[in-house]
Amino acid sequence: MRILREGMGEAPPLPGQSIEAVRIGWDRHIVRPSVRTFKRKLRERTIADVRRRGKFVVLPLDRGTLLIHLMMSGDLRMAESSEPPDPYAHTVFRLRSGWELRFSDSRKFGRVFLLDDPEEVLAGIGPEPLEADFTTEFLADLLKRRRRAIKPLLLDQRVIAGIGNIYADEALHRAKVHPRMRSDQLNPEQVEALWGAIRFSLSEGIKHNGASIDWVYRGGDFQNHFRVHRRAGEPCPICGTAIERTVVAQRGTYYCPICQLEDGE
DNA sequence: AGCGTCACCCGGACGC
DNA sequence: TGCGTCCGGGTGACGC
Numbered sequence A: 001m002r003i004l005r006e007g008m009g010e011a012p013p014l015p016g017q018s019i020e021a022v023r024i025g026w027d028r029h030i031v032r033p034s035v036r037t038f039k040r041k042l043r044e045r046t047i048a049d050v051r052r053r054g055k056f057v058v059l060p061l062d063r064g065t066l067l068i069h070l071m072m073s074g075d076l077r078m079a080e081s082s083e084p085p086d087p088y089a090h091t092v093f094r095l096r097s098g099w100e101l102r103f104s105d106s107r108k109f110g111r112v113f114l115l116d117d118p119e120e121v122l123a124g125i126g127p128e129p130l131e132a133d134f135t136t137e138f139l140a141d142l143l144k145r146r147r148r149a150i151k152p153l154l155l156d157q158r159v160i161a162g163i164g165n166i167y168a169d170e171a172l173h174r175a176k177v178h179p180r181m182r183s184d185q186l187n188p189e190q191v192e193a194l195w196g197a198i199r200f201s202l203s204e205g206i207k208h209n210g211a212s213i214d215w216v217y218r219g220g221d222f223q224n225h226f227r228v229h230r231r232a233g234e235p236c237p238i239c240g241t242a243i244e245r246t247v248v249a250q251r252g253t254y255y256c257p258i259c260q261l262e263d264g265e
Numbered sequence B: 001a002g003c004g005t006c007a008c009c010c011g012g013a014c015g016c
Numbered sequence C: 001t002g003c004g005t006c007c008g009g010g011t012g013a014c015g016c
Helices: A035-042 A136-144 A150-155 A165-175 A188-207
Strands: A019-024 A030-032 A051-053 A056-060 A065-069 A074-080 A089-095 A099-105 A111-115 A244-248 A251-255
Touching: A019 A035, A030 A035, A035 A111, A065 A074, A136 A188, A150 A165, A150 A251, A165 A188, A165 A251
Parallel strands: A030 A111
Antiparallel strands: A019 A089, A051 A056, A056 A065, A065 A111, A074 A099, A089 A099, A244 A251
């Protein structure tokens, strides 16, 4: 996990930083415990590590664990206390070092948990698709045991961790699988292709520091590498056909009507 | 089990 | 120019 630094110079590593105080500008950022307890408990705790599990940023402390879900407009960055305030930094961890960890979130959808045991929240999340144990056989078995449209399945965090709308669209296009195709209908070649496509798309996103869509700049530029997502009307990079937009499970869905045939074998 | 719908939030795009 | 309205992103609650 990399925490971007705003402005010039290098931010100190987060592990080892101790929290002096927390400022909360939007109470509903804090899911639990209550804002009051959250602030009190965090004072003088030390951040021990920076990890990721699914879409959560995981900050193990000397006692307890912070979980932060950025949703789509959230952003974590380090800034010195003297730097101009960020009007969207609704939750700010002031550190003893004079630095701040700012959770900026213009649309206020993000959420923060302080838990004694992070498994209270993380236990329900599916396997990590970039881990070695996420094999094609594992994916094949998982898809075979369910009968639902492949795209909502990929988005279901209980099934596989960390795939969002962008990555589902990109992976399905790369694997040439129609977003509405039933998961148990994919043939072995399609499963193999999807396995690679999921891992490739997520790795690309990480390599590019994620995507910045709309006006919400989050440091990354993966949006410049989308093949289909948000590209309705533009040519498919494989066959040149115009990319189409449809809605699958209430989510905007972009696909190539030629490469990703609904009943295509 | 899995689908549809709604709520949450707000900047930008669009229409008048 | 200044309004009003709609959209979308991830998730959870709720009803079927």
